[in-house]
Structures are given as C-alpha cells and as structure tokens.
Amino acid sequence: MLDRRLRVLVIAEAANPEWVSVPLVGWALAHALRTVADVHIVTQVRNREAILRAGLVEGRDFTAIDSEKLAAPMWRLAERLSMGKGVGWTMKTAISTLGYGYFERLVWRAFGDQIRAGKYDLVHRVTPLTPTANSRMAPLCARAGVPFLLGPLNGGVPWPKGFDSERRREKEWLSYIRGAYKALPGRGAMLRHATAIICGSMHTLGEIPARYRDKTVWLPENAIDPSRFSLTAPQPGTLPLRGCFIGRLVPYKGADMAIEAALPLLRAGQMTLDIIGDGPQGDGLREMVAREGLGQAVTFHGWLPHEQVQGVAARTQLLVFPSVREFGGGVVLEAMALGVVPVVADYAGPGELVDDATGFRIPMGSRAELVAGLRERLQAIAAAPEALPAMAAAAQARVMRDFTWPAKAAQVERIWRAVLAGAPPPQDLRLPR
CATH class of the missing domain: 3.40.50.2000 (Glycogen Phosphorylase B;)
Known part of the structure; x- marks a missing residue:
C-alpha cells in the first residue's frame, strides 16, 4: 500500500460553492478531498468563476472544461420539456445526462495522456450523482491500468404507492419509465470496469447488479460543514x-x-x-x-x-x-x-x-x-x-x-487505499440500520 499522499484526479462536472443541491455536494466533497490527497478537480466551465472566488488556482488546483456547445442547448431543452420551474426533475436530469458523454470526452482529451503516464494514482468521478449518467472513462482508465471510482451515486427513488397525485403535480411523467436507463449503452462497461462504486442510498445500491456488489459500498453523499x-x-x-x-x-x-x-x-x-x-x-x-x-x-x-x-x-x-x-x-x-x-x-x-x-x-x-x-x-x-x-x-x-465533510473525506480515502491495495472497499464506513 502507498504510504504517501495519493494523487487523484477528481471529476466533478457539477461542483459549485455558491449553488445548492448536487453542485454544492460536488464542490463540498471534491474540496474536502483536497485535505487528504493531492487532488486536481475537473469541472464544467459554468463553475469556474465561483471556484476562483473560493480561492482555488486554475491550472494548479482545478481545470474548467468548456462543454457549453452541447451543455447549454441541452439545459434549455430540459427547461422547456420539464413544463415548469422547480418541477420535472427526472426530465431535467435525463436531458442533461445526454450531454455528459461529450464532457467526459473533453476530459479525456485533456487528461488522457497524463492518466496513461501514471500521473494520477486513481481517477474518481464524484458528480453527476445520478446513476443514469454512464461514464466512458471507466474502460479507458482500466485500459490504462488506473483505478476508476464512481460515486456517490444516488437518485431515482421510486414514488411510494398512494402518492400518484403528488407525482403528477411535480410533472414527473418520465419517472414512470426511469428504469429504462439500465438498458442504455455503456452502462455495463462502466460498471464492469469501475474499480469501486459508492452508492449514496440503499435503493441505488440495490440497483447495482449482484455480480458487482463486492466492489460496491454504501456511503450517503450529504454531510455538513x-x-x-x-x-x-x-x-x-x-x-x-x-x-x-x-x-x-x-x-x-x-x-x-x-x-x-x-x-x-x-x-x-x-x-x-x-x-x-x-x-x-x-x-x-x-x-x-x-x-x-x-x-x-x-x-x-x-x-x-x-x-x-x-x-x-x-x-x-x-x-x-x-x-x-x-x-x-x-x-x-x-x-x-x-x-x-x-x-x-x-x-x-x-x-x-x-x-x-x-x-x-x-x-x-x-x-x-x-x-x-x-x-x-x-x-x-x-x-x-x-x-x-x-x-x-x-x-x-x-x-x-460521521457526517462532516472532513469525516466524509477520510471515509473516501479509506476506499481509495483499499482499492490501491487490491482489496474490496471497506464495508464498515457507517453501516445503515
């Protein structure tokens, strides 16, 4: 096992200290991980100014990938199809996810040579949180001999029975067929080549095929400062x-x-x-x-x-x-x-x-x-x-x-070091009831 600080490329497409929800989780976790390893954050260009205001140095601490050519029109389409402000989140996620592959292609173009050359001990995709966003970098990293980690993955919790009227008022029409994402091209390769998969909920963990459960671990994505x-x-x-x-x-x-x-x-x-x-x-x-x-x-x-x-x-x-x-x-x-x-x-x-x-x-x-x-x-x-x-x-x-960002970073580092030692991720991070 390596006894030095690890060198990690953290991919956090959504990571913004000035926003809420997923971008804030992405930022908080990626930033906390900098305390336990030599982390370079890769994010989308829309987060650049906020990260600069947070004190990080572009080029040294983070890289902003400009995928707006596809991301911007995808977001505008998602806004129109979701039929209202603050509703239709499944539709927004689905449409936005369609452009994620382009973002990763640009990430590989920028960092592929460094990954192949062994500059990073491992690559960890923190966001998107949604398990519907497949990663083409998992097989590419596997080919380069560099561990690739996913997660925390979370989302798509089924609407409970008896709450269909609430579902309709939230314009969650697409949630009726959300399970179709499991048949999308690239999902099998992503899960097969990921070295470890972190799931933010037991529901998401339950959606991981049984043959990959030995490399899957439960760790909620949220924490507090x-x-x-x-x-x-x-x-x-x-x-x-x-x-x-x-x-x-x-x-x-x-x-x-x-x-x-x-x-x-x-x-x-x-x-x-x-x-x-x-x-x-x-x-x-x-x-x-x-x-x-x-x-x-x-x-x-x-x-x-x-x-x-x-x-x-x-x-x-x-x-x-x-x-x-x-x-x-x-x-x-x-x-x-x-x-x-x-x-x-x-x-x-x-x-x-x-x-x-x-x-x-x-x-x-x-x-x-x-x-x-x-x-x-x-x-x-x-x-x-x-x-x-x-x-x-x-x-x-x-x-x-257990649920501060420093504690979360320490828990993730345990997973990293287990993976690099050739062991499965530890299952005693904080077990659910």
Missing part, C-alpha cells in the same frame, strides 16, 4: 414543543402533512411549528392555518438565507419532515447538527440517516397512514418530552463524528 453550525437547540424536555419544517412547500415534501398531524397539539397549545421555505403550496397552507385558527401556533418564515435558517431552527426541538421522496436528506443532517431531533418518513435518504437513538422514523404508507403515524408519534413525544435532550445530544454527536 461544522464551521457553519455554531448553535445548539435548547432541549428543556418540557412542553410546549417547538417543531420546524424546512423545505420547498410542494406536496411530496409534506409540510401539509406536518401541520395536519400536529393539529391536536397545535390547538391545545402543546406545540408550535415554524415553516421555513416557500413554494406552490404556500398560499394554501396559510389559508389552512388561518381557517383552523392556528395563527399563533404556526409561523411562516418564507425563504431564508442559510445562516438565518440555522437561527430559526436552533430555537426548536423537532424537525417535522415527512417528505416521501428525498434522495439524500441533507436537511436532516443539518437539523441533527443543531441538536434538533428529526421526525421523518421511514423512506429513502432520511430513513437511512436516522436511527432509534437519534430520531423517529414514521412507517411509510398512504398519505392518510403517514399522517396518522406522524400524529401518533408527535403525541407520544408530547407525553414524554424528557426523552428529547438525550436524543438531541446523540444526533448532534453522530453528525459531528
């Missing part, structure tokens, strides 16, 4: 409870279910609820709260800058977040980092991040079943709020131990 979480929520262990919901106000995120489930406690003065975020459901939810006479119990904060979100959330004891289609669940980790106990639907990302010591998982079911289960859980918490302080402390400790 501990420097951005300086507050800890008060947990008095008494009533009234104060809960928060953080996210877009759209049907599948479940703010309406959170309010409906909490109604008895809100009416009785045993709980208050802070709603942070906005979206198409916003007006309807405000009308619902006014109609129920809950104006003093529910506060709508609208969209807030990230630093202000922390200030509001850190005044609460519970994150009430019954989202039914959450790939990663970054907001759950952020709440835990503040010592806020998560109450989540036991489905996909959030259900994998929370365990019995750190929060509450509501069994997945129909909308009515989920609301009933959430209501029962909230009432049980209100009956014994003295259990919350210990759970909050456990949640905060777990995030600060």
Whole structure:
C-alpha cells in the first residue's frame, strides 16, 4: 500500500460553492478531498468563476472544461420539456445526462495522456450523482491500468404507492419509465470496469447488479460543514414543543402533512411549528392555518438565507419532515447538527440517516397512514418530552463524528487505499440500520 499522499484526479462536472443541491455536494466533497490527497478537480466551465472566488488556482488546483456547445442547448431543452420551474426533475436530469458523454470526452482529451503516464494514482468521478449518467472513462482508465471510482451515486427513488397525485403535480411523467436507463449503452462497461462504486442510498445500491456488489459500498453523499453550525437547540424536555419544517412547500415534501398531524397539539397549545421555505403550496397552507385558527401556533418564515435558517431552527426541538421522496436528506443532517431531533418518513435518504437513538422514523404508507403515524408519534413525544435532550445530544454527536465533510473525506480515502491495495472497499464506513 502507498504510504504517501495519493494523487487523484477528481471529476466533478457539477461542483459549485455558491449553488445548492448536487453542485454544492460536488464542490463540498471534491474540496474536502483536497485535505487528504493531492487532488486536481475537473469541472464544467459554468463553475469556474465561483471556484476562483473560493480561492482555488486554475491550472494548479482545478481545470474548467468548456462543454457549453452541447451543455447549454441541452439545459434549455430540459427547461422547456420539464413544463415548469422547480418541477420535472427526472426530465431535467435525463436531458442533461445526454450531454455528459461529450464532457467526459473533453476530459479525456485533456487528461488522457497524463492518466496513461501514471500521473494520477486513481481517477474518481464524484458528480453527476445520478446513476443514469454512464461514464466512458471507466474502460479507458482500466485500459490504462488506473483505478476508476464512481460515486456517490444516488437518485431515482421510486414514488411510494398512494402518492400518484403528488407525482403528477411535480410533472414527473418520465419517472414512470426511469428504469429504462439500465438498458442504455455503456452502462455495463462502466460498471464492469469501475474499480469501486459508492452508492449514496440503499435503493441505488440495490440497483447495482449482484455480480458487482463486492466492489460496491454504501456511503450517503450529504454531510455538513461544522464551521457553519455554531448553535445548539435548547432541549428543556418540557412542553410546549417547538417543531420546524424546512423545505420547498410542494406536496411530496409534506409540510401539509406536518401541520395536519400536529393539529391536536397545535390547538391545545402543546406545540408550535415554524415553516421555513416557500413554494406552490404556500398560499394554501396559510389559508389552512388561518381557517383552523392556528395563527399563533404556526409561523411562516418564507425563504431564508442559510445562516438565518440555522437561527430559526436552533430555537426548536423537532424537525417535522415527512417528505416521501428525498434522495439524500441533507436537511436532516443539518437539523441533527443543531441538536434538533428529526421526525421523518421511514423512506429513502432520511430513513437511512436516522436511527432509534437519534430520531423517529414514521412507517411509510398512504398519505392518510403517514399522517396518522406522524400524529401518533408527535403525541407520544408530547407525553414524554424528557426523552428529547438525550436524543438531541446523540444526533448532534453522530453528525459531528460521521457526517462532516472532513469525516466524509477520510471515509473516501479509506476506499481509495483499499482499492490501491487490491482489496474490496471497506464495508464498515457507517453501516445503515
């Protein structure tokens, strides 16, 4: 095994410190990996200015690949076909993915000679996160004798039964046939030649063919920057409870279910609820709260800058977040980092991040079943709020131990070194329940 710092080419087509979602994950992980290895980041040119503002030096620390000739028209097409702002994400991902092969071709043109010459110990593609974006560099690196790693891969969590109306309102028509991506040309070669495959969810891991499971490892893609979480929520262990919901106000995120489930406690003065975020459901939810006479119990904060979100959330004891289609669940980790106990639907990302010591998982079911289960859980918490302080402390400790970007970088480095030693990736990084 190599006992020096590794030299790694990290491909992060989406990596932007000033954006959110996948670009922010791509940037945060790629940047954190620079602390454990000599990393050169390869990204798309749209991220160039933001990365320069973050202090990296072009040419030395990163290279921006200009694939706009194809990427720009593909994005415009995706915007038109998705039929609305903030909806149709499966369509956006599918169309944008069509142009990814061109990006990788330009990456190989720029770095192929260096890879073949052994300048890098391994090549790691961090983004795209979607498993539908096939990589032509996997077989090329294999031919050059350089390990190629994929991931974290995540996305495409199936819509749960009973939520078809929410799916249609999100314009997720393409999600009905999403599984067709497994037949796309290049997928078999990518999986066959990848040295290790990191999956961000158990669902995505389950989509990897069994013959490649020995080189597959579960590692959620989300983490937090501990420097951005300086507050800890008060947990008095008494009533009234104060809960928060953080996210877009759209049907599948479940703010309406959170309010409906909490109604008895809100009416009785045993709980208050802070709603942070906005979206198409916003007006309807405000009308619902006014109609129920809950104006003093529910506060709508609208969209807030990230630093202000922390200030509001850190005044609460519970994150009430019954989202039914959450790939990663970054907001759950952020709440835990503040010592806020998560109450989540036991489905996909959030259900994998929370365990019995750190929060509450509501069994997945129909909308009515989920609301009933959430209501029962909230009432049980209100009956014994003295259990919350210990759970909050456990949640905060777990995030600060396992789910910071430095911790994530150390976990990935373990995978790198195992691969270079000819061993399968370690399976004890942080196992799901």
